[in-house]
Amino acid sequence: MIEIEQSGALNTVQDLGRTAWRQLGVSVSGAMDALALRAGNLLLGNDENAAAIEVQMFPFRVRFLRDACIALTGADCRGQLDGVALPPWWGCRVRSGQLLELRYPRCGARGYLCVAGGIDVPEVMGSRSTALRGSFGGFAGRQLQRGDRLPIGVTSVRPLPTTGIGIVPPFVALGSVFPRNRNGHIQLRAIPAGEYALFAADHERFWQQSWQVSRQSNRTGYRLSGEPIQPSQSVEMRSYGLIPGIVQVPPAGEPIIQLSDANTAGGYPKIACVIEEDLWQLGQLQPGQSLQLVRSDAREALAIKQAVDEWLNRLRRDVPPMKNVANL
Template sequence: MIEIEQSAALNTVQDLGRTQWRHLGVSVSGVMDPLALRAGNLLLGNPQDAAAIEIQMFPFSVTFRTDTAIALTGADCRAQLDGIDLPAWWGCEVKAGQRLVLRFPRTGARSYLCVAGGIDVPQVLGSRSTALRGSFGGFSGRPLQRGDRLATGVRQGAALPAGGVGIEPPDEALKCDFGRNPEGLVQIRAMPSGEYPLFAADAARFWQQPWKISMQSNRTGYRLSGEPIQPEKVIEMRSYGLIPGIIQVPPAGEPIIQLSDANTAGGYPKIACVIEEDLWRLGQLQPGQSIQLVQCDAQQAIEARAAIERWLQRIQRTIPLFREACGA
């Protein structure tokens, strides 16, 4: 059992989302950084899609009402357990009565509190994720607030080493795979999509110029600010299905990247789609930061997925070895 002591709007229970209901107008929801959730759950011996708490408004604090184990992944939120600093990407045992405090991140945008057994809230349409716009799923379909008590599922993993155990963050582990350009901009890979040929005159600039994440951004989508791009001609389009990652270009010419709470249908021209393997990078960017979109192809996306899976498999193999070495 976990009791929320301090929280704010947009801190919610999330898992990997509900992917089978878009045809009925139900958005995916789910975590903005799926890699952080999967890694945290692997550290604890949970199923990779076990529900956790996504924190994107700080400070945030909880008290543990039962003994359990936790993993903190995602943003480095200067965590403290009973006043003792915890590193980012860290797992440890906790005792009943201990208090965890997360503060505004040094780096990143969203932190994930994974708990042994996962957060046990009812499944709605096959997922425990909170759909804020629909007010269902998660904990009563709303953000967490002071006084909420969250049950946890049955613990499956063994105890963690007494001193805790850390994970190499994906920013470091996958740095050789992809990262930042020489100017320090986070690079996000995308493939040309649908109406890309309509933007022939501006296509090169779409990939070359930096795009700043607008303050008008949220879990539904990131609005990008920069020199507008325009199609060579205006066409009338029917609405089409949307998935997280699709980049639409509204009439003003500044793209929108659809994300976890994306609409299920839309009608703006789509110029590209961020590959699924880079959505976690977007989930850790804050409004005001800038990115560079980099054109890639299907083979590069497959290679990116393989690199991610190797990193996750390394975690899965390594944690039991730590337990054994420490006698846990």
Template sequence: MMEILATGPLNTVQDLGRFGYRNVGVTTSGAMDPLALRAANLLLGNAETAAAVEVQTFPFRLRFDQDGAIAITGADCRLVLDGVPLPPWWALPVRAGQVLELTAPVSGARSYLAVAGGIDVPVVLGSRSTALRGDFGGLDGRALQQGDRLAACAGGVADLPAAGLGVVPPETALAAYFPARDETGTLVLRALPSGEYDLFGRDAERFWAQEWKISAQSNRTGYRLSGDAIHPDTPVEMRSHGLVPGVVQVPPAGEPIIQMSDANTAGGYPKIAGVIEIDLWRLGQARIGSRIRLERSDVATAIAAEKAVEAWLSDIRHTAAMVTDALAGMAGRQGRNKDED
């Protein structure tokens, strides 16, 4: 359906991830901002789990080989289709020969380009996600390159208005359920104390109180945080234990690491906290060099945020279905009128 004309490193095909294989050392992978990917798919009537392109290095430019429909969500990348600017969080029909370009984001770090039907690459261990460390999944287990061609899965049909259809981004629509950035612009994320939290004594309070900078030594595996080091009260040796995205480990140097989408499956550093799952999409949109602060939270708060997110996604699903039905009804009436003429 499309040919990649220009791309940077690390742009990949991702879905919601590969589950059930961490016990044999296979990472989950999947979108760094799963909320943006789910919303893009729902705008097109796809399954939420359909594969899309995760764009995190820019510019990214492609040409469509056939007519279809696309949705772009996530970071505001100043979208341009054949020279015409498009709003962020937007879905629209496209024609063969049109060129879409995404440039350096105004805000956020990653954009998601979904197509009607989903990106058609082989399913490996139940997922189409690219596992870069394992060289499998996605398109030949690697990042996208200039000249690559991506097809859509068969059966994908999205009836959209010619001008397109958009949604209110979650930063605005769900503002009441997520902590606002503080007065310095620092991103506030909620977390729960984890397994070895009590070992950190007074340093545990410093963990919550200070701002952390996302270090340049960060990637899809983990975000390393720069700041005043924290340490357990006494040195501790631990056996390796299972890890999942969101877990905050503290290596001997004292600068925490937050496990991300390509999280290690096991590790032996003490765990001080875990970012609640519903906040991970916000962390996935945080840029290298930006600042975050961890806020101690609770399970009830996390559940309330999850319910709000699911309601927002349900509204997108409902709206997209209504638009599709309305357009189908109009097409049917026009067909009957032609027959009568």
């Protein structure tokens, strides 16, 4: 059991989301940085889809009411266990009564607290993710608040050393796979989408300029501030299905990248779609930071997926063998 001692708005329980219900208007939800969630779960011997706590408002404090193993991934939230600093991308044992504090990140936007056995809230539509707009899933369908007690699943876990164990984060281990431009801004690969041809006059600028994440951004979508782009003609479109990564262009000309809590249908022209393996980088951008969109294709997207899968496979190989939690 975990007890929340301090939390801000939008800190929620998330897994990898519910993908089978979009046709009924149910958004995916799930972790904004799916790669951090998967890595933390693998370190602990969990299923990759085990539910964890996504923290994006700080400070965040939890007290453990039983012995457990945890992993901290995602943003470097300057974690402290009973006042002792923990490195980022770190797994360790915790004892009953200990207090964990996560503070405003040195870098990144969202931290993940993974626990051996996962956060054991009920599944709703095949997922434990919190859908805030629908008020279902996660812990009572809402953000976490002081006094909440979250159950931990009972499972076999990988024994972690008493001194802890670290993960080389993907932006270090896969630095060549996730490049930055000469200004240090992340580069997101995107594939041209249905109405791409309507923006022919602005193609070069769309790909070359730096876009800033607007303050009008959240888990539903990131609005990009920059020199607007406009279609060559006005078109009336029927609503079409949306998935995370779709880049739409509303009438004001500033693109919106749909994300975890995206609507399931929309009617703005779509100029591109960010490849799935790059979406975790968006989840770690704060409003005010900048990015560059880079034209890509399916072949490159598959090659990047293969590199990420190999990194995850190395993590599976390198973690210790399974052992029952009762023996820890």
